[in-house]
Amino acid sequence: MNPFSALECLPQDPILGLGALYQADPRPQRMDLGIGIYKDSSGFTPILQAVREAERWLLKHRTSKSYLSSDCVPGLDNGLRQLALGDHLAAELGNLTGVIQSPGGTGALRLAAQLLARLSPRKVLVGLPTWPIHVPILERAGLSLQFWQQQGADQGFDLAALLLALDSLQPGDVVLLHACCHNPTGADPQAHEWPLIARALAERQLIPLLDMAYQGFGDSLDKDADGLRQLFSQCPTALAALSCSKNFGLYRDRIGALLVRTPTARDCQAASSHLSDIGRCLWSMPPAHGGEVVSHILASTELRALWVTEVDNMRMRISQLRSGLVAALQEAQAGERFHSLGRQRGMFSWLGLNPEEVLFLRQHGGIYTAGGGRINVSGLRPSQLANMASLLANVSR
Numbered sequence: 001m002n003p004f005s006a007l008e009c010l011p012q013d014p015i016l017g018l019g020a021l022y023q024a025d026p027r028p029q030r031m032d033l034g035i036g037i038y039k040d041s042s043g044f045t046p047i048l049q050a051v052r053e054a055e056r057w058l059l060k061h062r063t064s065k066s067y068l069s070s071d072c073v074p075g076l077d078n079g080l081r082q083l084a085l086g087d088h089l090a091a092e093l094g095n096l097t098g099v100i101q102s103p104g105g106t107g108a109l110r111l112a113a114q115l116l117a118r119l120s121p122r123k124v125l126v127g128l129p130t131w132p133i134h135v136p137i138l139e140r141a142g143l144s145l146q147f148w149q150q151q152g153a154d155q156g157f158d159l160a161a162l163l164l165a166l167d168s169l170q171p172g173d174v175v176l177l178h179a180c181c182h183n184p185t186g187a188d189p190q191a192h193e194w195p196l197i198a199r200a201l202a203e204r205q206l207i208p209l210l211d212m213a214y215q216g217f218g219d220s221l222d223k224d225a226d227g228l229r230q231l232f233s234q235c236p237t238a239l240a241a242l243s244c245s246k247n248f249g250l251y252r253d254r255i256g257a258l259l260v261r262t263p264t265a266r267d268c269q270a271a272s273s274h275l276s277d278i279g280r281c282l283w284s285m286p287p288a289h290g291g292e293v294v295s296h297i298l299a300s301t302e303l304r305a306l307w308v309t310e311v312d313n314m315r316m317r318i319s320q321l322r323s324g325l326v327a328a329l330q331e332a333q334a335g336e337r338f339h340s341l342g343r344q345r346g347m348f349s350w351l352g353l354n355p356e357e358v359l360f361l362r363q364h365g366g367i368y369t370a371g372g373g374r375i376n377v378s379g380l381r382p383s384q385l386a387n388m389a390s391l392l393a394n395v396s397r
């Protein structure tokens, strides 16, 4: 008897499959705009200088690799709390907030999903399109999802549609929101919309679950956290999955954290004990290396300043490439269809292509985009923008 014969092979993750197709493409003009990792001008994902310095320091000073606690490497909780909430709100909320370290933002989402399942919300509201992994993480924790379309007719964030969807929720239900640099659309709420969202959730006694995987890639480290801060300030119960993968370039070291705000200090102790319990049965304790690197950078005035400059540089390069594509599209007279690109923020832009159009770009230009025409803007090559714009002008005629 072979128990595995009953298992069908699952399809490969489409983004990872795309990488293999790109590798096999011999055309020199090819561009890999699929997977969401930052690339520099030579197409390389570098180790940040601040990370190298922190690793050098750790190599010299780390004396043991014995187990740490299941919650956080020393100092990381305060560092990440302050980065996400800012000095003022972090101090104001004090012992109403807890931080538990996780393997990446994905691990933090998993912790959040399992904690929420213990609070028994009736529904979790999820805007579409979203990062594809959100849905299985939440559903596999036993949560029921309700969807709304977050992209309006102009491809921007549709506040009216969100407010309408909130009306069908009950106190204690959960609302998943991308804190900044929405993946896959690059369309975030505008600055003046966040206070309205925070008030609407607070009035309805809903629980925000924020996913902040790209802090620093939109406008600045502080501005990108503005929506999260407003929600944490107004809603007595709030969760945020933080990732250090992109802004510290620590992708494979798997470092993230769940930030939780509760109505009382006792609730925070209770929530933290449940999160430790959940983490203990998932991974026992999270990998220490990335956490120690981040903790050291955030605690050192010099390394923190170096890191902020490096994040600023990544963001500025992405923003210049996006502007370059917008200009090339205008030059190629690609029309109204791609007008929203200039307003998009963060690592991704959304071209809104159908599967045939995605294939057309790949076959005729060696341009590899994810589904819907989501592009990793940092993978654009300035020398190929005119070619890409003329192909996009073709598909939209």
Ligand code: PMP
Pocket: 036, 103, 104, 105, 106, 107, 131, 178, 183, 211, 213, 243, 244, 245, 251, 255, 256
């Ligand atoms: N949320 C979003 C929206 C993401 O795009 C990603 C990474 N692709 C994550 C969470 C998780 O990131 P990681 O687990 O690599 O930190």
